Amino acid sequence: AQRVTQPEKLLSVFKGAPVELKCNYSYSGSPELFWYVQYSRQRLQLLLRHISRESIKGFTADLNKGETSFHLKKPFAQEEDSAMYYCALEAGNMLTFGGGTRLMVKP
């Protein structure tokens, strides 16, 4: 069975500092991975997916199959990035989510 692990429950950084939210996965097949974000009092929304190799709101994520990781990075954090971030893996018709990391960006 697939599993997604986000080792940090809380990550606190200062504005302008680099951010890396960690995500590790275990899955026997070829993974499709996603990052979702949930801002305060808002619904969950898709941030990016690895197959599109895009940068959204300055965030990027690279799939590293050797390390089974899909870390989310941003070179300069902004206060508006403060939110809950979830890494998710798709297998079959289902998404498996990690436990989430709360990112706090301090002024």
Add this chain to the structure above:
Amino acid sequence: NAGVTQTPKFQVLKTGQSMTLQCAQDMNHNSMYWYRQDPGMGLRLIYYSASEGTTDKGEVPNGYNVSRLNKREFSLRLESAAPSQTSVYFCASSESGSGTGDSFGPGTRLTVT
């Protein structure tokens, strides 16, 4: 477009009571999903419906039933609520059925006392 809508937004039940959470989407998506969100555990899939007329169990289906009433609506029923079902419930829909769940509802906060 309203996207994915859920009712109610909040609910308090006593142990043993039953209730149905409603979900509707207006994006003509084929697939719909119910998740529960608990602190530190992320979102866990309860049930999903890959297309109208089909439903399948997810990771945590015990204590729940679902109905895909039509393409737009997917309801979640708790027949006999338990305190362990206290959670935030999210409905989601996806066009491709690939499990991306790329449109989520606002959530229903359920407390079972």
